[in-house]
Amino acid sequence: MATAVGDRLTTVWTGLDRRHHLALAALVVGVLAVVPLVTNNEFLMNTLVLIFLFGTMGHGWNILGGYAGQVSLGHAVMFAAGAYTTAILFVYYGITPIVGIPVGGVVAAVVGLALGAATFRLRYHYFAMATLAAALIVRVIFFRWEWVGGATGIEYPFAELGTLASLTFRGNLPYYYLIGGFALLTTLFVYVMDRSKLGTYLKAINMDQAAAESAGIDAFRYKSYAMGLSSLITGVCGGLYAQYVLYIDPASTLRLLRNIDIIMVAIVGGIGTVLGPLIGAGVFITVREYTRTSLSGTQTGLGYVIFGVVLLFISMYRPGGILNRYGGRWDD
Amino acid sequence: MSTDTEGETEADSATTSAVRTDAASVLEVDGLRKEFGGVTALDGASVEVREGEICTLVGPNGAGKTTLFNCVMGAFPPTAGSVRLRGEEITGQQTHETVQSGLSRTYQIPRVFPELTVRANMEVNQRHGDESVLATVFRRTDAETEGDIDRWLEFVGLASMAEAEASELSTGQQKLLNIAAALLRDPDVLLLDEPTAGVNPGLVDDIAGMLAELNEAGRTFFVVEHDMEFVRRISDHVYVLADGTNLVDGPPEAALNDPRVLESYFGR
Numbered sequence: 001m002a003t004a005v006g007d008r009l010t011t012v013w014t015g016l017d018r019r020h021h022l023a024l025a026a027l028v029v030g031v032l033a034v035v036p037l038v039t040n041n042e043f044l045m046n047t048l049v050l051i052f053l054f055g056t057m058g059h060g061w062n063i064l065g066g067y068a069g070q071v072s073l074g075h076a077v078m079f080a081a082g083a084y085t086t087a088i089l090f091v092y093y094g095i096t097p098i099v100g101i102p103v104g105g106v107v108a109a110v111v112g113l114a115l116g117a118a119t120f121r122l123r124y125h126y127f128a129m130a131t132l133a134a135a136l137i138v139r140v141i142f143f144r145w146e147w148v149g150g151a152t153g154i155e156y157p158f159a160e161l162g163t164l165a166s167l168t169f170r171g172n173l174p175y176y177y178l179i180g181g182f183a184l185l186t187t188l189f190v191y192v193m194d195r196s197k198l199g200t201y202l203k204a205i206n207m208d209q210a211a212a213e214s215a216g217i218d219a220f221r222y223k224s225y226a227m228g229l230s231s232l233i234t235g236v237c238g239g240l241y242a243q244y245v246l247y248i249d250p251a252s253t254l255r256l257l258r259n260i261d262i263i264m265v266a267i268v269g270g271i272g273t274v275l276g277p278l279i280g281a282g283v284f285i286t287v288r289e290y291t292r293t294s295l296s297g298t299q300t301g302l303g304y305v306i307f308g309v310v311l312l313f314i315s316m317y318r319p320g321g322i323l324n325r326y327g328g329r330w331d332d
Numbered sequence: 333m334s335t336d337t338e339g340e341t342e343a344d345s346a347t348t349s350a351v352r353t354d355a356a357s358v359l360e361v362d363g364l365r366k367e368f369g370g371v372t373a374l375d376g377a378s379v380e381v382r383e384g385e386i387c388t389l390v391g392p393n394g395a396g397k398t399t400l401f402n403c404v405m406g407a408f409p410p411t412a413g414s415v416r417l418r419g420e421e422i423t424g425q426q427t428h429e430t431v432q433s434g435l436s437r438t439y440q441i442p443r444v445f446p447e448l449t450v451r452a453n454m455e456v457n458q459r460h461g462d463e464s465v466l467a468t469v470f471r472r473t474d475a476e477t478e479g480d481i482d483r484w485l486e487f488v489g490l491a492s493m494a495e496a497e498a499s500e501l502s503t504g505q506q507k508l509l510n511i512a513a514a515l516l517r518d519p520d521v522l523l524l525d526e527p528t529a530g531v532n533p534g535l536v537d538d539i540a541g542m543l544a545e546l547n548e549a550g551r552t553f554f555v556v557e558h559d560m561e562f563v564r565r566i567s568d569h570v571y572v573l574a575d576g577t578n579l580v581d582g583p584p585e586a587a588l589n590d591p592r593v594l595e596s597y598f599g600r
């Protein structure tokens with residue numbers, strides 16, 4: 001059934017022209033915009049905020065991993081770069097996150113480009129291993145680096161909460177629109193990129209790098225573009241995450257599973273597709289949050305078992321993700 | 333740059349310089365050597381491709397033809413020797429730099445981007461400058477390139493399949509797409525690696541016709557080929573390579589009928 005639903009979604013989306021895409025998107029955005037007006041359910045709002053946040057991170061990863069085919073296992077580094085920059089600028093220097101979040105995105109882009117410069121010569125799993133190694137090294141450094149709070153991390157000052165300058169809020173609603181707005185902006189960007197020169201070149205590099213170079217494409221240059229954009233988006237997500245949870249530490253921003261979470265939303269939704277990360281985040285976060293809050297606890301770990309089984313079924317019956325860019329061919 | 337080997341035949345020495353056009357050299361490969369570990373794939377091979385000619389490279393399996401192509405295109409750097417395009421040294425350039433310098437190539441086994449449409453495959457080959465990231469995000473192609481894409485797809489007979497995925501094309505059609513895509517860059521020299529391999533006889537005729545038409549219009553080709561009938565049909569000048577070095581070069585009939593060439597293919 002998952003296969004049929006996924007195929008149907010893929011067919012419907014690819015069968016529509018640009019005008020209908022925008023109309024459909026406007027409808028979905030319109031519905032999401034009024035959701036907070038009809039319900040204030042905390043669980044629902046939190047889940048939707050997390051879907052926006054992880055969907056956007058998935059978009060970021062997808063530009064590099066899905067489009068350019070450079071599977072990064074170290075995107076938590078860029079996420080942490082954005083989160084720490086935002087928090088440090090605000091907590092240590094009093095610089096508003098309105099400035100701190102974009103600066104965090106730029107810092108993450110610079111970190112990503114440096115990582116890319118060192119690792120883009122590597123292909124396939126060697127690149128993935130190198131990025132994972134970078135993530136593990138940065139994690140250890142941040143645990144021991146006292147200036148950034150070491151293992152205890154950085155906490156937002158309680159007295160500053162709720163002010164516009166701090167960009168922190170006392171309910172979920174402003175975060176819903178703030179993070180949702182960035183998710184929308186990122187989705188539009190990826191939609192445009194998918195049909196652009198960059199999107200076409202990245203897909204070509206992904207399919208056959210040697211042939212793309214024979215077409216005159218400087219693979220290193222375009223992969224760097226992908227890395228810069230991917231890291232920028234992930235870094236901004238890190239900053240938004242810091243604003244949302246008001247506390248960051250290496251255990252939450254740089255844990256091994258953070259790298260995997262970012263990838264999972266893209267893989268579940270369909271790598272190399274425009275809407276895959278958002279749809280993947282919808283499924284991934286909803287199942288995770290529901291099983292975690294309702295079926296897990298001190299007496300039972302059933303939530304994670306069910307969560308794992310759901311992911312297993314998706315990978316078995318929809319190996320290319322819910323929106324499968326490769327049609328059924330991955331099943332062959 | 334004819335081969336000065338000892339024991340040069342009369343036919344060879346009589347034909348190499350006499351019949352060949354005196355047009356300017358476009359591509360000059362001089363003393364190219366390539367070693368892979370202990371194996372010498374190219375041992376001082378030299379080739380000169382002149383403006384407006386179809387120059388063909390033949391030789392038995394293992395002669396080093398594709399290695400020479402790969403070294404010229406920058407797929408891997410030569411151990412020694414030089415490659416010059418319109419007099420400018422391009423030896424050791426990376427592939428994308430070589431392409432931007434003015435060479436394009438196709439492969440023996442066609443290489444398309446299977447999940448991209450035929451049109452998008454062409455777009456991959458549009459000219460790439462020093463574009464900023466934003467310029468590549470908010471543009472797909474320009475109107476002039478769009479027109480050129482239509483023109484070349486029409487030329488190779490793939491216009492009606494422009495929106496089909498390249499994976500849906502037959503091998504022969506994929507070869508045509510490779511040729512059209514390479515032509516989009518308007519290269520100084522187009523290198524074709526076995527354009528007739530795996531292609532049905534009807535399409536071989538079509539490809540020969542296309543090359544003749546393009547050559548008539550002034551395009552220069554450097555072709556690796558095994559089909560001797562095809563070589564005789566299209567070539568202005570033929571180089572024969574054996575064991576990584578030049579054996580003979582000259583007009584097709586003279587070069588291909590040289591006893592040393594027959595010996596290199598069939599043995600004594």
